Every structure is written in C-alpha cells, then in structure tokens.
Amino acid sequence: MIEMIPSHEQSNPTNVSEKMNAHTIEGLEEILDFLISERRRPGGTVPVIAIDGFPGNDWREIIQTAKKIVDRKSLTIEVYDFDTCRRNDEELENLLTRYLGQDEVFGRVFRRSIATFFSKEKISTLKREISRGRNSKRQDAILVIGWGCMLSPMRGSYDLKVYFDLTREETMKRYKKTGASFGTQSIGPKRLYYIDFPVSERHRRNLFDSLDYYVDANSEDSKALIAAGDLREISREIASKPFRLKPIYEPGPWGGQWLKRVRHLPEEWPNCAWSYEVIAPEMSILVKNRNTTLELPWNLFFDLAYEKIMGVVSGGKFGGEFPIRFDYLDTMDGGDLSVQVHPQTTYIKENFNENYHQGEMYYIVDCKESRRVNLGLRSDASVEEFRAAAENAEKEGMAFDYTNYVHSVPVDKHDILMIPPGTVHGSREGLVVLEISSTTYRYTFKIYDHLRPDLQGVMRPIHIEHAFKVLNKKRRGNWVDRHLKPKPSFVASGNGWTEYLIATSRDFFHEVFRVEVEGEVKFETEGRFHILTLVDGESVILISGKSRRKMNYSETVIVPACAGSYTIETGSGEKCIIVKARLK
Known part of the structure; x- marks a missing residue:
C-alpha cells in the first residue's frame, strides 16, 4: 500500500517572530505530567481536567500514560473514559445510514452537533458522578478523556480544558494502519469525509475559546503542548503575511x-498523479515556534485567522470555507485521466449537502508536443449512444472509443481551459496541469476509466447515473472552442512586467491572471486573498511588510487579504511567470 507523504517543505516551516516567545512542552508523558501538576483546587474542591481531541487519537495510550503518572506520584485520581457516554451502536447506525447511503464513494455531509453521538442520560449520570467527586477529600483530581468530552453540556464541569489535535492527513494515515483500504483516491474516505471530519471540526471551532491548552498530537513520538491563547496569536501573526501549506502527494x-x-x-514510487497545493480542508500549515515545529490543521488555522485571510468576504458566503483549490495533475509519461464530469451547485447541494459547485480550470504548466485535452461533447455526438457505450463498458467490460463522443482541444504550455460544472472533460497523457478550481473536489463522476484498475488492482467506481444527470449537452465542439479556451486580455504593465487576465466567466466565482515579470512588481490585495504559483523561472521573493518569502518553481503561496500590498521580486535578469487567482 502506498501512503500519502508530506513534501520536503516540512523542513521549511513558517517562522514565528521572537516577540511571541510562546512556551511549549513536548512528549506525551511530559504533557500529562504538566497537566496533572497544574491541577488546582477551586474553592477547596477537587479539580476536573478534560482532554478532548480529534478522531484518530490513541485514547487508550493517553489514559494508560495518565494512570502511570498518577501511580508514580502516589496520587488518587479518578479517570473517566468519555466513550462510555456514546449512544448505542444500533441507534447511531440508523442515523448515519441516512447520510452515508449505499454508494461506495458519495454520501451527504453531516452538519449536526457532536452531541448527536452521545446519550443525554449517560452524560447526566457522568455529571452527577463528577459533582460528587469534586467534594471528595480522598481524591487529588478527576480526568475526563475522549472524543467529544467537551461538548456543550459538559463544558461547565471542567476546570482545565485541553484539546489533542490531528490533521485530516494524519488521521487518515492512522486509519490506514488499521488495515483499511480506501480503494480509490485516498483523500477523504467516506465515513471520515462525510461524518467524522465535519462534526469534529465544528466541535473544535465551538470549544476553542474555552480551551486552556492545545496539543499538536500529529507526531506519535513528540506531541507538543501550547497555551491556546498563544496559538491564537501565532495563527494571526502567520496569517498576516504570505504563507505556504504543506503539500500532499499521491500516486495514481x-x-x-x-x-x-x-x-x-x-524514486521507488511508481509515479505521482496528484500534488495537493491548496485543497485547504485536507491540508495543514507548519509553524516554527523557537525550537518546536507545530503542524496545524488548515481548518483550525482558518478559524483562528479568518478575517486576516479572507478580508471583506463574509463568513456565510462560502459556508465558512476557503473557496479556491490549487492542485497538480501529472500525466507526463503516464496515462489519460478518466472521461469525467463535475456537478453544478444545485445538484451538489441537493444530493450531497455541499455548499457550492465543482467548477475547474486547467492551466498547462508543461506538456509534450501536439497534446490535447478532452473538453465538451463532439458536435455530432449522440448522448444516448455515449451513455449506452459507457454502461456497456462498466457492466460488460467492453472497451469503446470515447473520442467518437468527446471533443478535444489542442494545448500548449501556458494555455488555460475553463471547465464549468457539467462539462465532460479530462487531461490526456503528456501534460502537467495546474487545476485552479473551487475547493469542492470529491465529485468526479467518471463516465469511462479505460477499464483500468487503480494501483491496488481495484477498479475505480464509475458514476454514470450522476454523470448524465449533470452533463451539459449543449457544450459541444465549436461552442467549446469559442468559449472555454480564452485568449489573454491585457490588464496592466510597468517597468519589466505585464499582467494579463487569462480566465474569467460567470460560471466561476474566481478569476485567473498571468504575470510576466523581470525585476519586480507590486500588487494590492484590495481586501481579497491572492493565490500565487510560479509556473516559469527558478524562484521569486515575495515581500510583504517586513516579511520576505522565497517561492520556488511550481510552488504555491497564499497572500492573505490583510497583507494590503506585496511585491514579487525576481533574480537578476531572470524572467518569471506567475499565475495569480483571486475571488471576483
């Protein structure tokens, strides 16, 4: 099994300024020793410590380590495992089935409270036991440990609140270690994507203001604790200057x-199909505080610094999500992508409870000669015959020539294609595509996948019913050529630089620019974040206030709205090309 791995940028985190001087404690035993030693007796009562956290934490290890410290210190501490307060499995199964359904890939996003998973009666019983224990003269402290233990009805019961956090990526790695196989592209296994992640992230957002301490628990060997207030200040500082997320790579x-x-x-990897540069919900940011590197989940970082990143965009506009996605699709000496289509906003809301469509753009970063991208239907294509051929391929394993139905366009380096939702498409072999799209990414309705298994030998799911419900039958050859391969439009120029608008349409809420620079150029954010990728040239320097950040070829950096202005500076005599995306 091939796992996702982080890039070598792990060794180059964003540094926190020395003035922050935030104190950290590393190591699970050291953290728990500190927390137990921090116990206080408010009004002479027994203190109650809560340890909540993200799915994937080893709660048994945390409980056993706490008990070991208690024994060593000869303390009397009652430890409660909050998992005992869960509703019974049958009740939960009936509830979750309505969201997970029978499809092996798709479900509906569960946007209800974490309290849904727990029994009110069991919580009431636990609260009574804690209340009695508070007045005990025989106990030194009470610990309540487990996922969800700081849900709203319990929060007032605690004197010290701690959260053990993981990134989505780390949770999935641990999930794989249990022997689970995702069977397809491994971002977002179904139960995690639709249930556990959204529930847990909403819970974390709601409780953060009441936290005393936060623990980066991503390293199984070296967890790190920091005061929650210090983490908030660090996040706001990092979000005031250009920053880069930690990429995730995956073969395919x-x-x-x-x-x-x-x-x-x-070298031992067979290939690399995807590089996730900014698929924000799945990603993290590395932050170096003195000698400690913290890995913060994007959704937490975003919650703590929303206004600095998003500027004038209201929290409700995109459902509180970061709306633009950047990722690479690499078919250079590989194969063709599936013939596929993505859904419109109405369809994705009604069927999957997502916030907005999955519209995409393909920027051609590199390519072999005479390459083409599948885009739209052929002018003479019969949709009924296309569907029949696709169904026959899926059910009977009968290959067919999809080019009888699917139009294609020639592409060269630095071209851009717009792929509005409902447009059949797919990159072919010999291309490096930078996808610049809405953040929604899961809903690739495959029509034809060349009868090709994935790297585990499993056939990837085909979704013909969904695909033909969202397929726009009017996007055909001549129309596609005129409307979906835009020509650059001059915006502005100066000494050594020129900017072009290269893609915009009412089908998208973002627009894309190409900046050609030899020397330096200054931009204003105008209250909106910018996303930059260096698509030609060795490197540039991004300067914003006192911050200077190097951006190497192919890398992607987010400039937050609050930066106000920033300068792109190239090396002596080097001409560089930067792709820039922003909300309209």
Whole structure:
C-alpha cells in the first residue's frame, strides 16, 4: 500500500517572530505530567481536567500514560473514559445510514452537533458522578478523556480544558494502519469525509475559546503542548503575511513522472498523479515556534485567522470555507485521466449537502508536443449512444472509443481551459496541469476509466447515473472552442512586467491572471486573498511588510487579504511567470 507523504517543505516551516516567545512542552508523558501538576483546587474542591481531541487519537495510550503518572506520584485520581457516554451502536447506525447511503464513494455531509453521538442520560449520570467527586477529600483530581468530552453540556464541569489535535492527513494515515483500504483516491474516505471530519471540526471551532491548552498530537513520538491563547496569536501573526501549506502527494493509475523529478519524491514510487497545493480542508500549515515545529490543521488555522485571510468576504458566503483549490495533475509519461464530469451547485447541494459547485480550470504548466485535452461533447455526438457505450463498458467490460463522443482541444504550455460544472472533460497523457478550481473536489463522476484498475488492482467506481444527470449537452465542439479556451486580455504593465487576465466567466466565482515579470512588481490585495504559483523561472521573493518569502518553481503561496500590498521580486535578469487567482 502506498501512503500519502508530506513534501520536503516540512523542513521549511513558517517562522514565528521572537516577540511571541510562546512556551511549549513536548512528549506525551511530559504533557500529562504538566497537566496533572497544574491541577488546582477551586474553592477547596477537587479539580476536573478534560482532554478532548480529534478522531484518530490513541485514547487508550493517553489514559494508560495518565494512570502511570498518577501511580508514580502516589496520587488518587479518578479517570473517566468519555466513550462510555456514546449512544448505542444500533441507534447511531440508523442515523448515519441516512447520510452515508449505499454508494461506495458519495454520501451527504453531516452538519449536526457532536452531541448527536452521545446519550443525554449517560452524560447526566457522568455529571452527577463528577459533582460528587469534586467534594471528595480522598481524591487529588478527576480526568475526563475522549472524543467529544467537551461538548456543550459538559463544558461547565471542567476546570482545565485541553484539546489533542490531528490533521485530516494524519488521521487518515492512522486509519490506514488499521488495515483499511480506501480503494480509490485516498483523500477523504467516506465515513471520515462525510461524518467524522465535519462534526469534529465544528466541535473544535465551538470549544476553542474555552480551551486552556492545545496539543499538536500529529507526531506519535513528540506531541507538543501550547497555551491556546498563544496559538491564537501565532495563527494571526502567520496569517498576516504570505504563507505556504504543506503539500500532499499521491500516486495514481494515470500518474506521471514530472512531479517526482521536480519535487524530488521517492524514486521507488511508481509515479505521482496528484500534488495537493491548496485543497485547504485536507491540508495543514507548519509553524516554527523557537525550537518546536507545530503542524496545524488548515481548518483550525482558518478559524483562528479568518478575517486576516479572507478580508471583506463574509463568513456565510462560502459556508465558512476557503473557496479556491490549487492542485497538480501529472500525466507526463503516464496515462489519460478518466472521461469525467463535475456537478453544478444545485445538484451538489441537493444530493450531497455541499455548499457550492465543482467548477475547474486547467492551466498547462508543461506538456509534450501536439497534446490535447478532452473538453465538451463532439458536435455530432449522440448522448444516448455515449451513455449506452459507457454502461456497456462498466457492466460488460467492453472497451469503446470515447473520442467518437468527446471533443478535444489542442494545448500548449501556458494555455488555460475553463471547465464549468457539467462539462465532460479530462487531461490526456503528456501534460502537467495546474487545476485552479473551487475547493469542492470529491465529485468526479467518471463516465469511462479505460477499464483500468487503480494501483491496488481495484477498479475505480464509475458514476454514470450522476454523470448524465449533470452533463451539459449543449457544450459541444465549436461552442467549446469559442468559449472555454480564452485568449489573454491585457490588464496592466510597468517597468519589466505585464499582467494579463487569462480566465474569467460567470460560471466561476474566481478569476485567473498571468504575470510576466523581470525585476519586480507590486500588487494590492484590495481586501481579497491572492493565490500565487510560479509556473516559469527558478524562484521569486515575495515581500510583504517586513516579511520576505522565497517561492520556488511550481510552488504555491497564499497572500492573505490583510497583507494590503506585496511585491514579487525576481533574480537578476531572470524572467518569471506567475499565475495569480483571486475571488471576483
């Protein structure tokens, strides 16, 4: 089994200024020793300590380590495992089935409270036991440990509140270690994506203001504790200057060799299909505080610094989510992507409880000669015959020539294609595509996948019913050529630089620019974040206030709205090309 791995940028986190001087404690035993030693007796009563956290934490290890410390210190401490307060499995199964359904990939996002998973009666019983224990003269402290233990009805019962956090990526790695196989692209296994992640992230958002301490628990060997107030200040400081998320790489059945070479990935990998540069919910940011590197989940970082990143965009506009996605698709010396289509906003809301569509754009970063991208239907294509051929391929394993139905367009380096929701499409072999899209990413309705298994030998799911419900039958050859391969439009120029608007449409809430610069150029954020990728040239320096950040070829950086202005500076005599995206 091939696992996702982080890039070598792990060694280059964003530094926190020395003035922050936030204190950290590293190591599970050291953290629990500190927390138990921190116990206080408010009004002479027994203190109650809560340890909540993200799915994937080893709660048994935390409880056993706490008990070991208690024994060593000869203390009398009652430890409660909050998992005993869960509703019974049958009740939960009936509830979750309504959201998970029978499809192996798709469900509906569960947007209800974490309290849904717990029994009110069991919580009431626990609260009574804690209340009695508070007045005991024989106990030194009470510990309540487990997922959800700081849900709203319990929060007032605690004197010290601590949260053990994980990134989505780390949770999935631990999930894989249990022997689970995702069977398809491994971001977002169904139960985690639709239930556990959204519930847990909402819970974390709601309780953060009441936290005393936060623990980065991503390293199984070296967890790190920091005061919650210090973490908030660190996040706001980092979000005031350009920053880069930690990429995630993954091989795939059509993956190429370009990313392996450019990003120095392991030679033993068969290929690298995807590099997730900004698929924000799945990602994290590395922050160095003195000698400690913290890995913060994007959704937490975003919650703590929303206004600095998003500027004038209201929290409700995109459901509180970061709306733009950047990722690479590498088919260089690989294979063709599936023939596929993505849903519109109405369909995705009604069927999957997501907030907005999955519209995409393809920016061609590199390509072989005479390459094409599948885009739209052929002018003479019969949709009924296309569907019949696709169904026959899925059910009977009968290959067919999809080019009888699907139009394609020629592409060169630095071209851009717009792929509004409902447009059949797919990259072919010999291309490096930078996808610049809405953050929604899960809903690839495959029509035809070339009868090709994934790297585990499993056939990837085909979703013909969904695909043909959202397929726009009017997007055909001549119309596609005129409307979906836009020509650059001059915006502005100065000494050594020129900016072009290269993609905008009412089908998208973002627009894309190409900046060609030799020397330096200054931009204003105008209250909106910018996302930048260096698509030609060795490196540039991004300067914002006192911050200077190097951006190497192919890397992606977010400039927060609050930066106000920033300067892109190239090396002596080097011409560089930067792709810039922002909300309209």
